[in-house]
Amino acid sequence: VTGSTPPTIGVFDSGFGGLTVLRALIQRLPHARFAFLGDTARLPYGSKSRRTIARYAAESAQFLVREQGAEFLVIACNTASALALDAIQDAVTVPVLGVIEPGANAAHAASHTRDVLVIATDATVQSHAYAAACHALGLRALEKACPLLVPLVEEGWTRAATPTGGVTSEVIRIYLAELLAESEAAGLNPDTLVLGCTHYPLLRPLIEAAVPAEMRVIDSAESAAEAAIQLFNGRIANFETAESTGLVSGHDFSRAADLPETTWALAPEGSFSAVTQIRCFATDSTEKFERLGSRFLGRPTGKVELVDLGG
Amino acid sequence: VTGSTPPTIGVFDSGFGGLTVLRALIQRLPHARFAFLGDTARLPYGSKSRRTIARYAAESAQFLVREQGAEFLVIACNTASALALDAIQDAVTVPVLGVIEPGANAAHAASHTRDVLVIATDATVQSHAYAAACHALGLRALEKACPLLVPLVEEGWTRAATPTGGVTSEVIRIYLAELLAESEAAGLNPDTLVLGCTHYPLLRPLIEAAVPAEMRVIDSAESAAEAAIQLFNGRIANFETAESTGLVSGHDFSRAADLPETTWALAPEGSFSAVTQIRCFATDSTEKFERLGSRFLGRPTGKVELVDLGG
Numbered sequence: 243v244t245g246s247t248p249p250t251i252g253v254f255d256s257g258f259g260g261l262t263v264l265r266a267l268i269q270r271l272p273h274a275r276f277a278f279l280g281d282t283a284r285l286p287y288g289s290k291s292r293r294t295i296a297r298y299a300a301e302s303a304q305f306l307v308r309e310q311g312a313e314f315l316v317i318a319c320n321t322a323s324a325l326a327l328d329a330i331q332d333a334v335t336v337p338v339l340g341v342i343e344p345g346a347n348a349a350h351a352a353s354h355t356r357d358v359l360v361i362a363t364d365a366t367v368q369s370h371a372y373a374a375a376c377h378a379l380g381l382r383a384l385e386k387a388c389p390l391l392v393p394l395v396e397e398g399w400t401r402a403a404t405p406t407g408g409v410t411s412e413v414i415r416i417y418l419a420e421l422l423a424e425s426e427a428a429g430l431n432p433d434t435l436v437l438g439c440t441h442y443p444l445l446r447p448l449i450e451a452a453v454p455a456e457m458r459v460i461d462s463a464e465s466a467a468e469a470a471i472q473l474f475n476g477r478i479a480n481f482e483t484a485e486s487t488g489l490v491s492g493h494d495f496s497r498a499a500d501l502p503e504t505t506w507a508l509a510p511e512g513s514f515s516a517v518t519q520i521r522c523f524a525t526d527s528t529e530k531f532e533r534l535g536s537r538f539l540g541r542p543t544g545k546v547e548l549v550d551l552g553g
Numbered sequence: 554v555t556g557s558t559p560p561t562i563g564v565f566d567s568g569f570g571g572l573t574v575l576r577a578l579i580q581r582l583p584h585a586r587f588a589f590l591g592d593t594a595r596l597p598y599g600s601k602s603r604r605t606i607a608r609y610a611a612e613s614a615q616f617l618v619r620e621q622g623a624e625f626l627v628i629a630c631n632t633a634s635a636l637a638l639d640a641i642q643d644a645v646t647v648p649v650l651g652v653i654e655p656g657a658n659a660a661h662a663a664s665h666t667r668d669v670l671v672i673a674t675d676a677t678v679q680s681h682a683y684a685a686a687c688h689a690l691g692l693r694a695l696e697k698a699c700p701l702l703v704p705l706v707e708e709g710w711t712r713a714a715t716p717t718g719g720v721t722s723e724v725i726r727i728y729l730a731e732l733l734a735e736s737e738a739a740g741l742n743p744d745t746l747v748l749g750c751t752h753y754p755l756l757r758p759l760i761e762a763a764v765p766a767e768m769r770v771i772d773s774a775e776s777a778a779e780a781a782i783q784l785f786n787g788r789i790a791n792f793e794t795a796e797s798t799g800l801v802s803g804h805d806f807s808r809a810a811d812l813p814e815t816t817w818a819l820a821p822e823g824s825f826s827a828v829t830q831i832r833c834f835a836t837d838s839t840e841k842f843e844r845l846g847s848r849f850l851g852r853p854t855g856k857v858e859l860v861d862l863g864g
Contacts, residue, residue: 283601290837393704409723416716526601
């Protein structure tokens with residue numbers, strides 16, 4: 243391993259929603275190597291105890307570091323970030339970043355009223371991790387669980403101006419109306435909404451259409467990727483010009499042009515270089531991962547490799 | 554144990570949706586004892602391999618028979634019925650009944666055109682267990698996965714003439730329109746719709762409002778309970794008059810009258826006798842079970858007991 247070898251960034255989620263975080267990372271680090279693990283055999287983490295989640299997350303982190311040589315870890319899973327970040331940091335010796343603090347930091351930077359709203363899964367809301375991270379920054383935060391949004395994304399009902407997208411827009415409208423009513427009752431004056439679930443970036447256009455005009459929408463996947471660049475920057479700066487060296491394997495994205503244009507709309511220049519290397523792993527059920535994952539990643543996941551982390 | 558001791562019927566599900574089957578059983582056997590196990594720590598079964606599902610289901614069945622003394626088992630879980638009924642029958646010595654064959658039998662009895670539609674979860678549809686059971690009876694069956702219906706039920710968006718119930722009705726309308734279009738394209742003339750998921754009985758009024766007027770709706774939870782009565786009848790007939798004997802523990806439903814009338818609307822006379830005994834077990838997360846389970850069971854679940862079946 244020489245200085246010109248790109249570092250491997252490990253990205254972990256209990257499922258494949260964290261591919262939205264990987265996507266945001268690739269846009270910023272097109273020349274890095276990425277290893278993504280979805281612990282699909284043991285999801286959902288949200289219904290399990292803190293101790294069980296900590297064990298699963300630590301095992302997953304160790305796989306990425308020990309087996310895949312990850313030099314940095316991004317925990318692209320709100321539940322694991324909320325309940326197991328310490329356990330993961332204890333289990334490995336590389337820098338580890340979760341999604342919650344970056345989301346809270348971005349809300350802090352965006353909010354003028356210092357009142358923010360957070361939508362997330364039931365498990366994330368029950369952990370109150372976003373509220374705690376916001377409070378630590380002097381923000382007031384009101385959280386709401388929106389359990390229907392993940393299945394709506396996984397069903398693909400995300401396109402505006404279609405009957406199915408209309409259902410999703412109505413669900414978002416109902417949830418936001420409830421949240422805004424609770425917010426008003428609590429005397430808050432929110433100007434920022436945090437998307438506290440890795441599935442929600444796929445709903446961003448529908449959500450932006452549903453919020454009041456002055457409200458800023460913060461995507462915790464984007465925020466986590468930004469924070470990762472800051473955290474990992476010293477090591478990563480060394481190889482960003484070494485595009486042509488040391489690259490012997492990985493997926494070839496030269497066929498990117500064959501995909502629908504909207505898939506690539508978020509990518510800055512150079513993001514889809516053929517040198518980006520991604521390996522995706524799952525602990526069970528690679529079929530669903532491969533079928534749905536490309537929507538989250540914005541490109542094909544390639545062949546997802548099955549790994550066994552034990553019961 | 555004497556002849557006047559009511560038999561214990563074990564009811565198993567990966568989650569708590571199977572409480573709709575337990576509810577249907579209680580209505581028919583108000584004097585039996587019931588032990589319900591939801592293997593909530595290891596759900597969803599649908600994303601796991603057949604071998605893993607078979608092991609989990611066999612362990613769960615053995616708990617009900619060995620630890621709880623169940624003399625009959627009802628597998629109130631479509632995935633386990635589809636993929637693990639043989640494994641369960643091999644693991645225990647008591648009679649075992651699944652939900653799929655009873656649903657297919659009821660469709661056979663109801664259909665004049667011999668073409669039926671089945672809606673279910675993705676995992677159940679992928680198993681094609683309903684189609685196979687229907688084909689064995691000379692029916693043609695078209696199955697459709699409706700992944701949004703379980704989360705809509707769990708969110709409680711089931712009441713007609715409310716904004717949230719309106720969302721659910723629209724989701725049902727979209728799914729049924731797709732299914733009827735596929736059915737027409739396949740040259741079928743269906744007159745029967747099978748609800749192939751234990752959550753769907755809570756949507757029955759909305760589904761009946763959405764199907765063509767002449768279509769019969771078959772509830773596999775009701776069908777399974779009917780089939781259980783037939784299968785277990787000899788032993789069960791002995792105690793149906795022994796209401797006052799041998800009953801020393803279990804939940805007291807004498808407060809049934811305190812609950813909303815609609816909760817009890819389905820119950821025939823005598824169903825909510827104070828002698829009905831139910832014990833509910835879960836392998837994790839009893840909070841959600843207790844919070845949502847009463848909607849499925851149509852009465853309070855009582856305290857749900859946590860059991861550890863291992864990894």
